[in-house]
Amino acid sequence: MSRLVLGCMRIEGLDDGAVRALVDTALDVGITTFDHADVYGSTRHACERRFGEAAGLTGARREQVTIQTKVGIREGYYDFSREHVRRSVDESLAALRTDHVDVLLLHRPDALADPDDVAETLDGLVTAGKVRAIGVSNHTAGQIALLERSLPTPIVANQMQLGLGHAPMIAAGLAANVAALEQSVDRDGGVLDACRLRGITVQAWSPFADADGRIVLGDREHHAELNDALDEIADAHGVTATAVVTAWITTHPARMQVVVGSTRPERIREAAPGADLRLTRPEWYRLVAAAGYAIP
Template identity: 75%
Template sequence: MSSRLVLGCMRIESLDDEAVRSLVGAALDAGITVFDHADIYGSARHACEQRFGDAVRFTPAKREQVVVQSKVGIREGYYDFSREHVERTVDESLAALRVDHLDVLLLHRPDALADPDDTAATLERLVAAGKVREVGVSNHTAGQMDLLQRSLPRRIFVNQLQCGLGHAALIASGLAANIVGLEQSADRDGGVLDACRRDGVVVQAWSPFGDASGRVVLGDRENHPVLNDALDEVAAAHGVSTAAVAVSWLTTHPAGMQVVVGSTRPERIAEAAPGAELRLSRPEWYRLFTAAGHTLP
């Protein structure tokens, strides 16, 4: 049921019903069965969820074949995992999406004031009420996951983290451990990728085509000329797009990552989709890694 690619829905607010349906149809045709939302996506809270809910009507059989997930916890100027906010937001998301449950609910960014026992109890109430089936986190470190998991009677299902060729610290730091003076060797997340692999937590890579400045690396020869030369050559060798190669760089990694693709253009989804199945050779994978500016000591 859960595909290697995820359709990110954070930019669909401006699309009309037919465009949303075309996008979702293209995703389904490409084998994508996971649709990612958050309460804050759009110009107002729940705006993109509402757009999706207004346009898309899954049959009961199809609804059981797809994963509709959303995120909660970011408010204007602060983060909030309080019971009142989380439960109210889930109800609002369900109404906006016009579904009776979320397959996955993610805590969007760590709330420093959250008590793990209280947060876990809130999540469990939502599961017991049938409003949520699985729970996860987003942008959480290994230690933050451990604190929550200690209080949570079910496994954290997913951690959604920024990762891609242009922003690969998640992977790159582990390839340069304990090297003094090398920025890449800094451990910023407590080894979260290895922790997820150890504990069976699915990693969802968001912004797979972006760099640390938020720019799209694909086709950006001004800032990423060496990487784009390598992407072009690997893409030509496999007869796919550079987007598919960038996706494949993540899906080739043995962590079994899912890749969140947020385009609103059906053709872009179709171009990226082959990357879910393409497996790069070691020379290709490491060539792209170094072409992106990362170090092999």
């Protein structure tokens, strides 16, 4: 799977040419993983359907890419029931115009799900050839361990919100044992380290936004110091600030993937160099501090 992932949650309104241009740009810069969910779009499967209609990923071209989708969010509640998961996967396959998805993620934890039942459902989809690998999204370390105990196939990914504007899964560890700092509170059970120990790839969603959903790039009202640092580091490496934000994630030794959810080919090209750019320790930690996190 490629270090960058093209997030497809906003493609519903694009015409065929725009979808193809986005996909072709992604492939040109080495992005071979495409991220979907059954709930993306104005109606269920709308973005998957737009992708299936327009992307043109058939035959040998289909085998060169990784298509992943998610299941489990319904209107007002979460649902990992056998009936819903099976039905939604079948609908996703039809919308995407493919006979399998490479990775199926459980979108958000369903507190009423029995891990044994969920594991049996997922294993059945793998055995049937409809799904090739299983992952999760927004799951804590404990939730992963609970599912993992029942699942005969390995969990390959956990998609979590992560970026310079929202980095508690990294920042908490930097402030470990500093009781006076709110940053030191572990809210996810050490999920990053837990994923690394299990060989689970963390996929960083919304990498350019802060906790309030604002894009940090160019936002000097709320993130002036961070943008100053980004611009200086970008100039030093001959790349854009978008690439530097991306590189802040890919420089981390966890070998995380970065989900770039843009409908603009130029943003994809701006981010792409960040897949291979390695920031120095002073640069990486400077960005941590500029983002407002303590380095005790």
